[in-house]
Amino acid sequence: MKLNLLAGTFLGIALLVFQSCAxxxxxxxxxxxxxxxxxxxxxxxxxxxxxxxxxxxxxxxxxxxxxxxxxxxxxxxxxxxxxxxxxxxxxxxxxxxxxxxxxxxxxxxxxxxxxxxxxxxxxxxxxxxxxxxxxxxxxxxxxxxxxxxxxxxxxxxxxxxxxxxxxxxSNDPSYYYWARRGPSCHLTYTIPTTSNVSYYYNEVTVPAGEDKIGSYFMANGFNEGYFGMQVNSATERRILFSVWSPFNTDDPNNIPPDHKIILNRSGSGVTIGEFGNEGSGGQSYYKYNWSAGQTYKFLLKGEPDGSGKTDFTAWFLSPDTTTWKLIASWKRPQTSTYLKGFYSFVENFNPENGYQGRKAEFKNQWVKTSNGSWIAISAAKFSVDNTYNAKQRIDAMGGTSGSAFYLQNGGFFNTTVAPGSQFSVAPPTQMPNINLSTLP
CATH class of the missing domain: 2.60.120.260 (Galactose-binding domain-like)
Incomplete structure (x- = not known):
């Protein structure tokens, strides 16, 4: 994700050649x-x-x-x-x-x-x-x-x-790489409560044919990190959960020990490491061959641990099971907060595939407060990155489709949606049926 392009909002997201008429x-x-x-x-x-x-x-x-x-x-x-x-x-x-x-x-x-x-x-x-x-x-x-x-x-x-x-x-050399990737776009959800929020819940469907290599469909974003699913290659897909260090650097080797993200625990088969170049911090991913046309569920928890740190934990549920999969739980130092800044984004991280389009639908969003109340989400605001704002490339849009919000980018389509547009759907009525006490 283009961390610098989210500054001020979050931390800091077969061609036919015709022969005729020659x-x-x-x-x-x-x-x-x-x-x-x-x-x-x-x-x-x-x-x-x-x-x-x-x-x-x-x-x-x-x-x-x-x-x-x-x-x-x-x-x-x-x-x-x-x-x-x-x-x-x-x-x-x-x-x-x-x-x-x-x-x-x-x-x-x-x-x-x-x-x-x-x-x-x-x-x-x-x-x-x-x-x-x-x-x-x-x-x-x-x-x-x-x-x-x-x-x-x-x-x-x-x-x-x-x-x-x-x-x-794109006429600015500093944007060539980003323009070839294409503009990323985001939905910032309106949370209708002032109470502390401990959980974010979201459901993501990538329509058939929209799962291009290089795509990241981010479901549960928060001020300190992001959680979603990727298409990494023709043979590999991942569920990715990352948390930024509070120390601002693009090189994880520069993070002081007291500012490093600490792993609490991780699920079986999950790869644990660090990331850099777009901020730095702790990274966890699970190789999972998710499919376009299927709906996947994402659950994120964030609560202070009482000692000046905050624990962030991510779980993933596929439609072929009833058991939630633990991705990882990370402890972020120098931080005491509940969840804030609920957002989703769609981006392409492979500049060679930037001419291809991708799309994701996000629906049935909920938050759960620290006092135990599930609250439905029904409104979101559309935003774009600096590549779009600098008018280097503008094929990115958002909107609603039935009860779902959607984001779309790439493919050089011509429909435009004004950044800052507000979207709303009918509030979902069936709260998530999750036994939080039995989560891994």
């Missing part, structure tokens, strides 16, 4: 400056290898697309326009040796451009028609080459009548 355009081999109505879209922050055959060598690095040798690889670049009309597309590219022909596709129109010369040059591709405002996807695919590589490409350029409104793409 045209061949001889490249402009001079390198004039772009005029004031043209825009450069850096490949490093806005492009993805959306088709990459096994063994293909293409790489998108911090400055360009490079090592481009495979004619079956498709490189997709995204930018957002607010107007319809003509968009004039170009490439800034270098061909290390020989001459290359590259196909450029938007929608069902393709144009070929010839590239040559080892100096980076602005090449004109041609004009395309944009019929709907929103994200534009520009696909590149190699057609032929006489040298070792098709080209190194640093930018896709665009102009024309479709570009005369508000355009959105």
């Amino acid at each position: 045209e061949t355009t001889m490249a402009n081999t001079v390198d004039p400056p772009l005029n004031a109505s043209s825009f450069r879209v850096p490949v490093s922050g806005n492009s993805f290898l959306t088709v990459k055959p096994s063994g293909a060598s293409e790489i998108i690095n911090s400055t360009s697309l490079t090592s481009w040798t495979n004619s079956n690889t498709v490189i997709s670049t995204y930018f957002r326009v607010s107007n319809t009309g003509i968009v004039n597309i170009g490439l800034k590219a270098s061909v290390p040796s020989g001459t290359s022909v590259v196909k450029v596709t938007i929608g069902n129109t393709s144009k070929n451009v010839t590239l040559t010369g080892s100096d980076y040059t602005d090449y004109t591709v041609g004009s395309f028609t944009i019929s709907t405002p929103g994200y534009v996807k520009v696909d590149l695919q190699g057609v032929s080459r006489t040298g070792g590589f098709f080209a190194d490409v640093s930018d896709v350029t665009f102009g024309g009548t479709a570009s005369t409104g508000t355009n959105i793409y």
